[in-house]
Amino acid sequence: MTPAARIDAAIGILDAILAGQPAEPALLGWARASRFAGSGDRAAIRDLVFEALRRRDSLAALGGGLSGRGLMIGLLRLRGEDPDEVFTGQRHAPPPLLAEERAAGASPEAADALSDLPDWIWPDWQASLGPDARTAAEAMRSRAPVWLRVNPRRATPDEVRAELTRDGIETEATPDLPTALRVVAGERRIAGSTAYREGKVELQDLSPQLACAALPLQAGARVLDYCAGGGGKSLALAARAEIALTAHDAAPARMADLPARAVRAGVEIAIASQGQLGRDYDLVVVDVPCSGSGTWRRTPDAKWRLDPAGLDRLIRTQAGILREVAPMVRPGGHLAYMTCSLLAQENAGQIADFMRENAGFSQEFERKWLAPQGSDGFYLSLLRRIGPH
Ligand SMILES: C[S@@+](CC[C@H](N)C(=O)[O-])C[C@H]1O[C@@H](n2cnc3c(N)ncnc32)[C@H](O)[C@@H]1O
Known part of the structure; x- marks a missing residue:
């Protein structure tokens, strides 16, 4: 053409x-x-x-x-x-x-970059991002970089980089995380590359990689990925340590490819329905459905389809998920709340509401990543259950 x-x-x-x-x-x-x-x-x-x-x-x-x-x-x-x-x-x-x-x-x-955000979101965007609001809006107007996560079960980052180069894919290491590689050339060749087909790399943005790397994981830990979706976080966690990981999603069809991806990555992941979940997990991860406002440069039509009623529905769903999983965390265990949103009402605001209703949890830390820092916008709050059931 x-x-x-x-x-x-x-x-x-x-x-x-x-x-x-x-x-x-x-x-x-x-x-x-x-x-x-x-x-x-x-x-x-x-x-x-x-x-x-x-x-x-x-x-x-x-x-x-x-x-x-x-x-x-x-x-x-x-x-x-x-x-x-x-x-x-x-x-x-x-x-x-x-x-x-x-x-x-x-x-x-x-x-102005602000003209490329829906008008109604600007007050929330500004309140959430303060002095970073304009640069975050500007970042959403450019193409997102492509990141790979090296699977340490299969290869070292140096081995993977050499193998990718042989397949015409050039990458850069980052001081932020040894197992993250930024693709600088040949991104359309990734799916056909040997490293990808042999489970040595997965496509995953830098910020969720950093969020998964920040979670406490002991060998033998019982971990539940409650909103597993395609399984990106499950695979990243299972690659880090020998853990007993259970993946669940309200829409099980979204996990359809996860067993094959786990085999390719050389990790074990159990898939469970709601009735099979049980309690007393050392770590429950909830990567909740969200506006995706941190990833709008990857899915720009989502930015124009979101409306205030849709955002309210998402915020209610997020609160409901936190309520559902809170009893599944063992006393002393952790609850990791994640979104790929930049909006405070989906992030710190959601956690503040949860903590008001759940005095048995305390926040250990929260982290925010902004798109201009080279990765997508992402949020992590790590809570610890201090009280009994
Ligand atoms: C942001 S996506 C998860 C992405 C996934 N963790 C990954 O890394 O690829 C959110 C997921 O939450 C699921 N979900 C929505 N409502 C839920 C609920 N009440 N309980 C559990 N999962 C839910 C959705 O089906 C969707 O797959």
Whole structure:
């Protein structure tokens, strides 16, 4: 496909997303209906769509309207390219610019990162992030880095780096964590690489890796990952020490791939339903459903789909999960609360509410990671059960 044809495809997909379809199904639907497109085309179109969604409102101002066309015209202008050269109407290129599209341009405030956050979230965003609010908003407008977690059960970081290099993937170590590698080139080759297929690395952002590394884990500990989902945290914890780890999720289908991933990683993870959970865990991890506001640069359509009622529902769900798991922690054991959100009401506010109702817990520490620090926004609060059942 020509660059102009890719832009034309992105316009159609963006129109479907603006009409309410989530991004992933919209991209998948287009790919299924467009068998002529190769993997390079699909990847390039995906990049265009995600870039447009990250900067949705400022691009709409630059391009003259909140539509697929407006966003693509805005993106070309942002890149310093002339939309007239792409919008030619010839050979699968989008139809030529209308006079009003040619005349449109950004207002000064549209260039501000804050215009690419939903208006209603700004007061909460600012209250949560204080002096970091603007840089955190700006970080959400760029592509996220890709991080790998080295599985120490399978290889050392140096072995993994050499093996990845042989497969055309370049990585950088970080002083923050020896088992974390930042991918600097070849990220699209990861899924096919030997290191990945042999369970030596998993894709995982830096901040959840740091959060898992900060948890207290003794050999033999009974650990429950109560919101296991795909199992990213379970795998990271099981790789750290010989523990008895149980994974659970209210939607068990989300854990469907976890047994195979555990085998690949050389760790044991038991899958349990609600009735099989029992009590007296040394550590219960709750990586709760959240707004995902710390990861909006990875899932930019989520930022535009969230509304105040949805955020309230999430906050109630989080409180309910904390209530459910509190009795499962043994006296002296730990409860780790995690979100990939930057909003205080999902993080410190949620923990403050929990502590008011549960005098038997004390907080050992909390940590916040912000997107500008190279990883996604993430929050961890580690609580200890000081009281009896
Ligand atoms: C943020 S995701 C977890 C991601 C996962 N820990 C990982 O690292 O890949 C939150 C998960 O919580 C689950 N969930 C939602 N409500 C729940 C509840 N009441 N009890 C347990 N799990 C719940 C969701 O199905 C979802 O898989």
